[in-house]
Amino acid sequence: MTSVTPDIDAEPRRVAVLGAGSWGTTFAKILADGGARVAIWARRPEVAREIMQSHRNSDYLPGINLPLGLAASSRLPEVLEGAQQVYLSVPSQSLRENLRIVRELIPDGVPVVSLMKGVERGTRYRMSEVIAQELGVGPERIAVVSGPNLALEIAKEQPTAAVVSSASLDTASAVALAARNPYFRSFVNTDVVGTEFGGVLKNLIAVAIGIVDGVGYGENTKASIITRGLVEMTDFAVAFGALPETMSGLAGLGDLIATCESPLSRNNTAGRLLGQGYDYHEVIAQMNQTAEGISSVAPILELASSMGVEMPIVSQVAEVLAGTLDPRDIAPHLTTDTDVPQGE
Numbered sequence: 001m002t003s004v005t006p007d008i009d010a011e012p013r014r015v016a017v018l019g020a021g022s023w024g025t026t027f028a029k030i031l032a033d034g035g036a037r038v039a040i041w042a043r044r045p046e047v048a049r050e051i052m053q054s055h056r057n058s059d060y061l062p063g064i065n066l067p068l069g070l071a072a073s074s075r076l077p078e079v080l081e082g083a084q085q086v087y088l089s090v091p092s093q094s095l096r097e098n099l100r101i102v103r104e105l106i107p108d109g110v111p112v113v114s115l116m117k118g119v120e121r122g123t124r125y126r127m128s129e130v131i132a133q134e135l136g137v138g139p140e141r142i143a144v145v146s147g148p149n150l151a152l153e154i155a156k157e158q159p160t161a162a163v164v165s166s167a168s169l170d171t172a173s174a175v176a177l178a179a180r181n182p183y184f185r186s187f188v189n190t191d192v193v194g195t196e197f198g199g200v201l202k203n204l205i206a207v208a209i210g211i212v213d214g215v216g217y218g219e220n221t222k223a224s225i226i227t228r229g230l231v232e233m234t235d236f237a238v239a240f241g242a243l244p245e246t247m248s249g250l251a252g253l254g255d256l257i258a259t260c261e262s263p264l265s266r267n268n269t270a271g272r273l274l275g276q277g278y279d280y281h282e283v284i285a286q287m288n289q290t291a292e293g294i295s296s297v298a299p300i301l302e303l304a305s306s307m308g309v310e311m312p313i314v315s316q317v318a319e320v321l322a323g324t325l326d327p328r329d330i331a332p333h334l335t336t337d338t339d340v341p342q343g344e
């Protein structure tokens with residue numbers, strides 16, 4: 001997979017989605033309802049079988065009927081053969097190991113699209129960076145999708161928008177054309193850093209919101225955290241080269257609102273359990289879906305510190321996770337501790 005010339009097909013006939021959790025399956029439905037022939041890879045054969053035979057993925061999308069033409073398999077070569085676009089939706093911490101397995105199977109020249117919202121622990125890389133490293137492809141072949149996209153709502157065909165970002169507007173547009181149907185609208189931009197970090201950072205603020213919800217605090221506290229959280233997100237992302245307007249768009253504010261408001265959010269749920277007094281290990285044991293925010297706290301704080309960016313809310317989430325801060329004490333420290341009033 002060394003080609004550098006993008007082979008962008010504006011109307012892909014065949015696409016592959018790797019990962020049959022709630023978002024991979026929902027995105028496969030979005031693409032199929034947009035007219036593409038979609039094959040999805042499920043790690044567990046029984047999940048692939050259920051999608052093929054019953055057109056359901058009941059573990060992740062209870063009550064949702066999937067498109068009849070959506071093909072599923074636990075065998076990667078079957079899913080990837082002839083794919084004109086490849087979408088990736090596995091937990092962020094497992095992306096690198098999965099890419100090493102599929103590297104030789106991804107057709108030359110096709111766009112590779114990250115649907116994920118995490119940062120790799122240890123290396124602190126964004127998912128598009130992991131893709132570039134493991135597949136050896138240029139930025140013009142890589143796209144990321146982000147936005148207020150709670151899977152179950154979209155699977156129920158509730159109208160939703162997202163943003164597709166790539167260094168190449170052609171690639172972003174080709175992906176946006178495929179990821180478009182009567183209930184799903186994709187916008188485009190070229191701010192990959194902002195789009196990707198928006199999706200990661202809002203998860204951390206959603207954990208904070210869950211914590212104060214679990215403690216029993218009300219709307220003033222939550223609105224204060226959302227508003228100051230957006231400042232934190234923007235300071236961080238802009239320090240890494242993002243455009244401020246991306247953070248007030250779908251991938252920033254839009255996703256922050258959806259994730260902080262919805263009980264469907266796994267990050268919000270994990271935070272609520274922490275706020276109710278469960279410790280880190282108990283929360284992990286209770287979560288049967290991916291809450292990316294929990295794994296991204298440490299690498300985000302490391303990145304922030306490397307650029308001298310202050311993240312008081314995210315720092316307090318880290319302390320609650322570590323068991324060194326009582327969840328009830330998170331809200332009074334919305335900003336850095338100082339006796340001098342700060343500008344907003």
Ligand SMILES: NC(=O)C1=CN([C@@H]2O[C@H](COP(=O)(O)OP(=O)(O)OC[C@H]3O[C@@H](n4cnc5c(N)ncnc54)[C@H](O)[C@@H]3O)[C@@H](O)[C@H]2O)C=CC1
Binds near residue numbers: 020022043115150
């Ligand atoms: N669910 C949602 O509403 C949305 C999720 N996302 C992002 O999509 C990504 C995937 O999340 P979900 O589908 O929601 O998670 P999920 O927990 O619903 O599903 C994860 C899937 O990955 C599989 N998996 C687990 N470990 C694996 C490994 N080591 N190798 C390969 N597959 C593995 C699981 O079997 C499952 O099929 C995350 O980065 C998440 O932030 C983005 C937008 C919306």
Ligand SMILES: O=C(CO)COP(=O)(O)O
Binds near residue numbers: 117151206265266291
């Ligand atoms: O990214 C999401 C909504 O845009 C999903 O959020 P959770 O991962 O917290 O469920």
